[in-house]
Structures are given as C-alpha cells and as structure tokens.
Amino acid sequence: MTTFSTAPSASERRNLYTPHKMRIVKATDEAPGVRTFQLQFVDSEVGARFSFEAGQFGEYSVYGEGESTFCIASSPTRTGYIECTFRQAGRVTSALADRQEGDIIGFRGPYGNTFPVERWEGKxxxxxxxxxxxxxxxxxxxxxxxxxxxxxxxxxxxxxxxxxxxxxxxxxxxxxxxxxxxxxxxxxxxxxxxxxxxxxxxxxxxxxxxxxxxxxxxxxxxxxxxxxxxxxxxxxxxxxxxxxxxxxLENRMKCGVGKCGRCNVGKVFVCKDGPVFTLAQLNELPPEY
Ligand SMILES: Cc1cc2nc3c(=O)[nH]c(=O)nc-3n(C[C@H](O)[C@H](O)[C@H](O)COP(=O)(O)OP(=O)(O)OC[C@H]3O[C@@H](n4cnc5c(N)ncnc54)[C@H](O)[C@@H]3O)c2cc1C
Ligand code: FES
Incomplete structure (x- = not known):
C-alpha cells in the first residue's frame, strides 16, 4: 500500500511573514542620513537558492522595531549578496541606521515585478x-x-x-x-x-x-x-x-505580498502588480492617483 505524507514540508511550515536572517557584511555612509548595507544570508542554503530581478524590493526588519520597504539596490548579475540603500526617515530606518557591520537584520522578499531588461536589449x-x-x-x-x-x-x-x-x-x-x-x-x-x-x-x-x-x-x-x-x-x-x-512607485506598504490592501490604487496592488510601471500604465490608474 502506498502511503502519502501529509506533514508540511519545511518551506510550507515557514510563515509568509517570517524574515530570513541577514548579516551586514559592509556598511557605507553615502550621504548625510543615507546608508548602504551589503547583506548576506546567515543560512547559506537560503542564500544559494535566493534570486531576484532588477526592480524588486524587500521588507527589511529590526527585531522589536518593525519592517521597512526598500528596493534591492544591487544588480542581480552580482550574486552572493544583496544591497539596500536607505534614508533615515523614522522609527525603523533609524533603528537600521544604528546597526553595524556584523549585526543581523531580517529580510523578506524578493517581492514585486521587474524592469523588463531583456525586452530592452538592442535599445x-x-x-x-x-x-x-x-x-x-x-x-x-x-x-x-x-x-x-x-x-x-x-x-x-x-x-x-x-x-x-x-x-x-x-x-x-x-x-x-x-x-x-x-x-x-x-x-x-x-x-x-x-x-x-x-x-x-x-x-x-x-x-x-x-x-x-x-x-x-x-x-x-x-x-x-x-x-x-x-x-x-x-x-x-x-x-x-x-x-x-x-x-x-513607493506607495507605503505593509505585507508586500498583496494581502493587506495598504498599497493599492483602485484594483492595482503596487506591491504585486508593481512597483515598476510604464507611464502608459500609470495613465490608466484611477484619477485619485
Ligand atoms: C517599493 C518601495 C521601495 C522603497 N525603496 C526605498 C529605498 O530603496 N530607500 C529608501 O530610503 N526608501 C525606500 N522606500 C521608502 C521607505 O520604505 C520608507 O522611507 C521607510 O519605510 C520609512 O520607514 P520608517 O519606519 O523609518 O519611517 P516611519 O516612522 O514609518 O515614517 C517616517 C516618515 O517617512 C514617511 N514615509 C514612510 N514610508 C514612506 C513611503 N513609502 N513613501 C513616502 N514617505 C514615506 C512617513 O510618512 C513619515 O513622514 C521604498 C518604499 C517602497 C514602497
Ligand atoms: S502592501 Fe499589502 S497589499 Fe500591497
């Protein structure tokens, strides 16, 4: 008799909102109040599986403070790390700005659509x-x-x-x-x-x-x-x-995955349908935008 396991796999058990741990391997002060972090996954297996495309973003977190949305500022052509650059704006970005090389922060992502760089070839x-x-x-x-x-x-x-x-x-x-x-x-x-x-x-x-x-x-x-x-x-x-x-677009976000309704403009979820849009697409959005 064939038996089927109904036990959830490790990835199924993982809550959508659970961040991965990432280590700050390099911190660079870019301008007053603006820092860049180069980040590597603490779990090297997660790092080896991770991939993203240009235009996507992530939710970066500090335990006890919350999450902030930043684009992934490094190129997908450069693997083994990601980078984010952020301006100190409020609670979470201030907590992030206090973090130093070697510290661990949280990361969920990549989320959102991408710049269609392959379609641009030859232009x-x-x-x-x-x-x-x-x-x-x-x-x-x-x-x-x-x-x-x-x-x-x-x-x-x-x-x-x-x-x-x-x-x-x-x-x-x-x-x-x-x-x-x-x-x-x-x-x-x-x-x-x-x-x-x-x-x-x-x-x-x-x-x-x-x-x-x-x-x-x-x-x-x-x-x-x-x-x-x-x-x-x-x-x-x-x-x-x-x-x-x-x-x-940088509409304020919460979940990043189309569930909370924080970022939508009409029927468009900026976190899922965007954040990358052409001007032609933006012109189709409801007038309140
Ligand atoms: C898809 C996306 C990509 C982003 N990429 C970057 C990035 O690469 N680098 C970067 O520095 N920031 C980026 N942002 C903006 C960033 O998410 C906010 O500045 C940050 O979350 C503020 O968090 P906080 O807790 O420090 O500030 P809060 O305490 O929440 O707010 C501080 C101040 O910032 C304002 N603020 C917060 N979020 C936004 C927002 N989304 N747009 C405009 N004003 C906001 C608040 O109104 C308030 O005045 C991005 C936002 C989105 C949605
Ligand atoms: S941020 Fe939650 S639906 Fe877009």
Whole structure:
C-alpha cells in the first residue's frame, strides 16, 4: 500500500511573514542620513537558492522595531549578496541606521515585478534619477552595464540637492571614466562647492539641455514627485511616448505580498502588480492617483 505524507514540508511550515536572517557584511555612509548595507544570508542554503530581478524590493526588519520597504539596490548579475540603500526617515530606518557591520537584520522578499531588461536589449537606455531615488535605478544600471554588449547607448542623468547629497559617489566617478557611458551629474543651484566640476541646475533643465533622442530609447525615471512632474513634459516634448518611460512607485506598504490592501490604487496592488510601471500604465490608474 502506498502511503502519502501529509506533514508540511519545511518551506510550507515557514510563515509568509517570517524574515530570513541577514548579516551586514559592509556598511557605507553615502550621504548625510543615507546608508548602504551589503547583506548576506546567515543560512547559506537560503542564500544559494535566493534570486531576484532588477526592480524588486524587500521588507527589511529590526527585531522589536518593525519592517521597512526598500528596493534591492544591487544588480542581480552580482550574486552572493544583496544591497539596500536607505534614508533615515523614522522609527525603523533609524533603528537600521544604528546597526553595524556584523549585526543581523531580517529580510523578506524578493517581492514585486521587474524592469523588463531583456525586452530592452538592442535599445538605448536613458536613466534619469534624483536624490535618494538612485538606488532602484542603480540596480538596473549595473544590470545593463554588466551585460553591456546587449544594449546601445547608455546615458545617465542624476541630480541631488547638494554635492554632499549625491549617493554612490565612487560609482559616479567610475561611470564618468567609462567611454561606454554618457553621464551628467548635477546639483541644484546653490548646492555646489567651489571644487564642483559637474553641472548646476535642476534635473528637468539638464534633460532639456542634453536632448536625448527618443528613437529606440527606453527612459527609466525615478525621483521626488516634483522632479518627475517637471521632467515628464520635457520627455514628452522631446518625443518620448508613455510606453517608453518606466518608473517605480513607493506607495507605503505593509505585507508586500498583496494581502493587506495598504498599497493599492483602485484594483492595482503596487506591491504585486508593481512597483515598476510604464507611464502608459500609470495613465490608466484611477484619477485619485
Ligand atoms: C517599493 C518601495 C521601495 C522603497 N525603496 C526605498 C529605498 O530603496 N530607500 C529608501 O530610503 N526608501 C525606500 N522606500 C521608502 C521607505 O520604505 C520608507 O522611507 C521607510 O519605510 C520609512 O520607514 P520608517 O519606519 O523609518 O519611517 P516611519 O516612522 O514609518 O515614517 C517616517 C516618515 O517617512 C514617511 N514615509 C514612510 N514610508 C514612506 C513611503 N513609502 N513613501 C513616502 N514617505 C514615506 C512617513 O510618512 C513619515 O513622514 C521604498 C518604499 C517602497 C514602497
Ligand atoms: S502592501 Fe499589502 S497589499 Fe500591497
């Protein structure tokens, strides 16, 4: 007689909300109040099974404080670790900011949809980011640069309020040195230092000045709402169609997996259907958005 075990497997026993333990192997201060953690799974078997794609996010937790949602800021082409970059905003991010190399934090994920980088192969890719919104874009930038021969021109326009507020300063310098990347870094008027040799001006003005060509180009646009609002008309004027423009939303989240209803806009769950959307998709969302 054949017998079937009805005992749940280890993965079935695992509660959806139970975080995995991750060790902070490297902590980097990027800018005032902004830190990057490089994280490795404490359980190496979990680490070996883990995979994600550009655009996905996770829930990062500190015991006794709660969870915060951050994108995975490292590229899926680089395995064995993930990175997140966060700004100290409130309770959980302050507790995270106090953690040091060697400390353990919690992680659930990866969640959400992805940037369709494979569909973009053979095209130009234009990245436009402002302030602390570079982390979700950085993930895709490295993904594209690690597979550089699959894409045509790669251009990056990045702005921050001041020179001190620029994140990933070493990587900006590295991209600046590369002959296969066009990079413009700008700071808001008044945010420059005497040594600053980059641009001065708001991101939409720099996009207008650079005049990227829309033909065969995908634009990835992430930044504060005012930057997005003022950059979209510039892209439209240059001839970019809503289907060519991608962004990632940061609606407040709780579960991250489509169960709590915290993040939805109409019938769309940003945590499951997003966070990556084209402008054409956002234009279809209910007017309250
Ligand atoms: C998909 C997604 C990806 C994100 N990626 C990043 C990232 O890579 N790096 C990063 O620094 N932040 C990111 N965020 C925002 C981040 O989740 C919040 O800043 C963080 O959870 C605040 O937690 P807290 O407990 O410290 O703050 P709280 O004590 O909860 O709040 C402090 C302040 O932050 C505001 N706040 C909290 N959450 C958000 C939010 N989602 N959007 C706007 N304001 C908010 C609150 O209104 C309040 O004013 C992301 C959010 C989402 C949904
Ligand atoms: S965060 Fe719970 S449904 Fe999206």
């Amino acid at each position: 130009n890719v234009l990245f436009i980011a402002g302030g602390i919104a570079l982390p979700p874009v950085r993930c895709v930038i490295w993904n594209v640069l690690d597979l550089r021969d699959r894409y045509r021109d790669v251009s990056i326009i990045y702005g921050a309020r001041t020179v001190a507020d620029l994140v990933y300063k070493h990587e900006l310098a590295e991209w600046d040195q590369r002959s296969d990347v066009n990079l413009w870094v700008t700071v808001d008027p008044g945010g420059q230092t005497p040594e600053w040799t980059g641009k001065v001006g708001f991101v939409p003005a720099i996009v207008e000045e650079v005049r990227p060509r829309p033909a065969d180009t995908i634009a990835v646009l992430c930044g504060p709402p005012i930057m997005i609002k003022l950059t979209l008309p510039v892209l439209a004027k240059l001839g970019f169609a809503p289907e060519q423009i991608y962004t990632t």
